[in-house]
Amino acid sequence: MNVLSLQKWEPYSIQYYCWLIIAAASIISAQDSRTNSRQYTFDIQTSYAPLLQSLDNIDTAIYSTWPDFDKHIPDYATIASTHPNIGVLMSQPIHVIEGDILEVTLINHLDSTGLSIHWHGFEMKNSIVYDGVVGITQCPLSPQETMVYRFEVDETPGTYWYHTHSGPLGVNALNEIKAPLIVHPRLDESEVLVNALHDDVDIHTMSSYDALTFYSNERILFFADGFLISDSHKQLKKVGGLNPPISKNDDGFTVGSFPYDFGTCNGKLREVIPVTAGKTYKFRLLNGGTLYGFRISIDGLRMRIIAADSEPVEPYEVDDVILHSAERFDVEVDFPTNMMNRSIWVRADTLESSRQGYQVRSYVSGFRMIAPSRKFLSYSFFILKIIHLIFFFQNGVRAILHVVPDEESLKTASLLTQLPDPVEDFVSSGIPIFEKKTMNCNSRVETQESSNGGECLPVTELISLKAFTNQKENDLDNSSQYSSSLEHHTVDFEFSPPPAYAHFVRIDNGLYYQHVNPINSHFFQSNLELHENTAMMHLSSYSSVLITWRNKSLMDHPIHLHGYKMEILDVYKPMRELHCSRASCKLPDIYDSEKRLRELDVEIGHGVLKDTFILPAGGAVVTRIQTFEPAVWFAHCHLTTHSEDGMALIVNVGALKFFFVAGSFISTCCFQYC
Secondary structure (H helix, E strand, C coil): CCCHHHHHHHHHHHHHHHHHHHHHHHHHHHHHHHHCCCEEEEEEEEEEEHHHHHHCCCCCCCCEECCCCCCCCCEEEEECCCCHHHCCCCCCCEEEEEEEEEEEEEEECCCCCCCCCEEEECCCCCCCCHHHCECCCCCCCCCCCCCEEEEECCCCCCCEEECCCCCCCCCCCCEEEEEEEEEEHHHHHHHHHHHHHHHHHHCCCHHHHHHHHHEEEEEEEEEEEEEECHHHHHHHHHHCCCCCCCCCCCCCEEEECCCCEEEEEEEEEEEEEEEEEEEEEEEEEEECCCCCCCEEEEEEEEEEEECCCCEEEEEEECCCEEEEEHHHHHHHHEHHHCCCCCEEEEEEEEEECCCCCCHHHHHHHHHCCCCCCHHHHHHHHHHHHHHHHHHHCCCEEEEEEEEEHHHHHCCCCCHHHHCCCCCCCCCCCCCCCHEEEEEECHHHHHHHHCCCCCCEEEEHCCCCCCCCCCCCCCCCCCCCHHHHCCCCCEEEEEEEECCCEEEEECCCCCCCEECCCCCCCCCCCCCCCCCCCCCCEEEEECCCCEEEEEECCCECCEEEEEECEEEEEECCCCCCHHHEEECCCCCCCCCHHHHHHHHHCCCCCCEEEEEEECCCCCEEEEEEEECCCCCCCEECCCCHHHHHHEEEEEECCCCEEEECCCCCCCHCCCCCCC
């Protein structure tokens, strides 16, 4: 049968409709034949993985004298992972090409906990049923059960990741069910690369993980904080107020609400990354941790940022980048030919003031006002650094970049695990942070003390290469511009310390709720299906919407919105001593003026697009999204314990009351593990 045969039938006849069905099926079949299906099986189990044991017989300062050498790191830890027996604290990295069909079979072999997988940063167009949010788009996968996620990767090529979205694990194990997810452009060379990574790599060895993170001229650096107690144990200690005193940054805001134990790069305490001299590499930087932000730098080299949260930006050269939980940057780094056979540190320091190696600025700043010369200040810095190392400990992650002479040398890169530490100081690069250009920085103190070319740069400095634009007039005095109403919403967050210990959210100046997801997934039409504490924000579909996110707590929060990329229009950071008390900050009112909002809304530019942004302590962020078809999405703080105790909300686009996919896993729920 061909297209011409359609002329034999009358329109709207039975034969006509039968032909349409057959033709549509033929087209879909033809499309499927041109599309690759990448299939993975995630058999989630627990096993022992080496921690300190992984450094056995290696002469290194890492977890020998740095960081906190008084802290006990066990030889092994119990982890839950897709491949727990490989020995790394990370699951299997995934590589796909835009337009591929991704099929992941999830098998839950954990004893007493439900599971789901979220594909972080994916907009999941036409695939919301597989977004992985327990209580909204699916029910938890019960123990000994299997579920198949299958959807088209209709996403911008870039750096993403996946992780569980089913709450704390109900087993006493570290949750390492997380890993990078890379979407490559649909190019011939990408097909060759991804086919090789997908088909030719034996995933049951540690070297196979190296092949999936070090390939071509790209290197993946997946940083994560680590803790020696399980998610459930952490939650109990926080509620009971049993944690040690919180750590703070130089602005006096909270950095970590429970102590930092260890950190990894690509699931290892000591990662060695091979590169070739005379080449430019793309580094995909990710923070897959659950609490601590990292300041990331490479000794002696600058980075050109080319993408933020998978979205391309105009190149921007910096010394450091700050990544909070779930954020990503793609950067390019040039390796000159004179660097061959050298090793240098990759540093990922926590943002704590008195517990990190890269800065003692809180001490030096006092000398800056009285120093008779720059030389005097340098001596002061050196002396205070020694004092700092004696009396304080440092937290962070260290990896090693080793520059080999040529491509042939990369084939023996697996032998580099025994490589000695770089000769440079493992604690500090020796350059104060106020002399560095740092991207995604929200510190007022750092901004005020920057010198010698240093800058504390908000993420709004980045310019997107593909941001949507709001086609409005620039003339604010033209009253005709206000004929179309401005859709604007506010989301406010507040925190109550122990013994209450809870995070609260309110929408559009309403009541505060400690958010709980609905009782039944995918029913949103009445209070019978919603929990009484469910917080829901209603947005118009197919509209340009401004959302102001405001924070009363004394801590930065990485905010993630599912299903959308947000254009970051403006960031406000308060002064600790003026706007905050010991317990909380004043609610920012800087964006209360409609005129101010319209000034932001009419700017036709290319604001950076992100799926996760830092909401500063006591601060505010204005975002803009272009809504699509009616759907229900999740928004939340990406610090795991905060999301679980109420710092979240549902975003209902188009007043959706119900969604259902026939035959899908989520059509019914088993509440035993909810």
